[in-house]
Amino acid sequence: MIIVLKREASEETAREILGRIEEKGLKPLYMPGTERIVLGALGDERVLGQLGLDGHPMVESLKPILSPYKLVSREMHPHDTVVRFGGTVIGGNAFAVIAGPCAVETEERLRESASAVAAAGAIGIRAGAYKPRSSPYSFQGHGPEGLATLRAVGDELGLPVITEIMDTADVEAVAEKADMLQVGARNMQNFALLKALGKVTKPVLLKRGLSAKVEELLLAAEYLLAAGNEQVILCERGIRTFETATRNTLDLNAVAYMKQKTHLPVFVDPSHGTGVRDLVAPMALAAAACGADGLLIEVHHNPVDAWSDGAQSLYPHQFQALMETLRPVLAAVGRDLA
Ligand code: PEP
Ligand code: MN
Numbered sequence: 552m553i554i555v556l557k558r559e560a561s562e563e564t565a566r567e568i569l570g571r572i573e574e575k576g577l578k579p580l581y582m583p584g585t586e587r588i589v590l591g592a593l594g595d596e597r598v599l600g601q602l603g604l605d606g607h608p609m610v611e612s613l614k615p616i617l618s619p620y621k622l623v624s625r626e627m628h629p630h631d632t633v634v635r636f637g638g639t640v641i642g643g644n645a646f647a648v649i650a651g652p653c654a655v656e657t658e659e660r661l662r663e664s665a666s667a668v669a670a671a672g673a674i675g676i677r678a679g680a681y682k683p684r685s686s687p688y689s690f691q692g693h694g695p696e697g698l699a700t701l702r703a704v705g706d707e708l709g710l711p712v713i714t715e716i717m718d719t720a721d722v723e724a725v726a727e728k729a730d731m732l733q734v735g736a737r738n739m740q741n742f743a744l745l746k747a748l749g750k751v752t753k754p755v756l757l758k759r760g761l762s763a764k765v766e767e768l769l770l771a772a773e774y775l776l777a778a779g780n781e782q783v784i785l786c787e788r789g790i791r792t793f794e795t796a797t798r799n800t801l802d803l804n805a806v807a808y809m810k811q812k813t814h815l816p817v818f819v820d821p822s823h824g825t826g827v828r829d830l831v832a833p834m835a836l837a838a839a840a841c842g843a844d845g846l847l848i849e850v851h852h853n854p855v856d857a858w859s860d861g862a863q864s865l866y867p868h869q870f871q872a873l874m875e876t877l878r879p880v881l882a883a884v885g886r887d888l889a
Contacts, residue, residue: 556590568609575599591627620769642816653858676705683737729753733756736823757783772815806838839886849864
């Protein structure tokens with residue numbers, strides 16, 4: 552429920568109402584604006600009825616929050632959220648590109664790929680230290696050593712780093728080393744992990760599950776916000792459909808939809824979204840055109856030799872060319888490259 556207070560309502564009145572909301576076991580929200588104070592109450596709205604707020608002299612109006620995801624919804628928070636990634640800001644007018652190899656392979660290899668994406672203008676480096684692989688016999692990532700390598704290379708280049716978190720047991724270690732934590736498609740509904748990530752002070756990039764509906768992605772994000780972390784980026788990375796020509800079907804409808812329904816920044820990963828190197832750039836441009844706030848792209852200095860996802864990894868020169876073609880597309884939709 553959104554509770555709009557009258558213009559003349561004092562902060563003291565707001566605090567008194569918030570206290571009553573909390574007493575009923577609901578989650579109170581305080582949203583002071585320039586013109587008036589707006590309050591929120593999350594939980595069973597029938598309980599809220601018992602507070603008799605519709606008759607309160609300082610309450611202007613009561614509005615139920617219709618969407619099942621309350622904190623993530625624009626109804627609750629009309630302005631765009633910005634997310635801090637190292638020293639940069641994601642979600643404003645600037646369009647952010649984060650790139651790097653699928654996995655941390657060796658320090659030399661990461662340095663080579665990461666330097667190339669940095670030189671082309673990426674604002675951050677991606678690389679997995681913990682890899683969720685379909686087969687238990689595939690390269691699983693170097694774990695803690697991979698994290699240390701990623702941190703070291705990020706520091707060398709002066710760029711923030713993002714890496715995947717797969718297990719609640721690793722949350723502290725990954726949050727200590729990474730500037731942003733990625734929840735992969737396979738863990739989108741790992742609710743224990745989401746609750747744990749709600750408590751960290753680093754931002755989270757939440758990828759859409761392979762077969763997840765947009766509503767399920769938004770409800771998964773709601774777990775993060777409800778647990779206390781508002782620094783969340785949503786990421787469309789393709790879904791499984793009947794189509795087999797590409798690895799996944801990149802759902803750009805979801806991007807435009809989520810930009811309307813939520814205040815969180817929305818990223819697109821055209822690498823996993825297509826699985827095909829030559830389709831990455833066209834879909835990256837399409838993502839920029841349809842309102843995404845940034846891209847997560849796999850780039851490897853030598854994709855044919857990559858330990859994972861080589862077929863969808865760009866060569867550095869392709870990434871550089873993409874960065875150049877992004878500029879006019881972004882300018883056409885009134886945005887700049889970060
Ligand atoms: C990745 O980013 O390398 C990855 C495993 O992505 P996803 O979870 O989208 O499959
Ligand atoms: Mn990958």
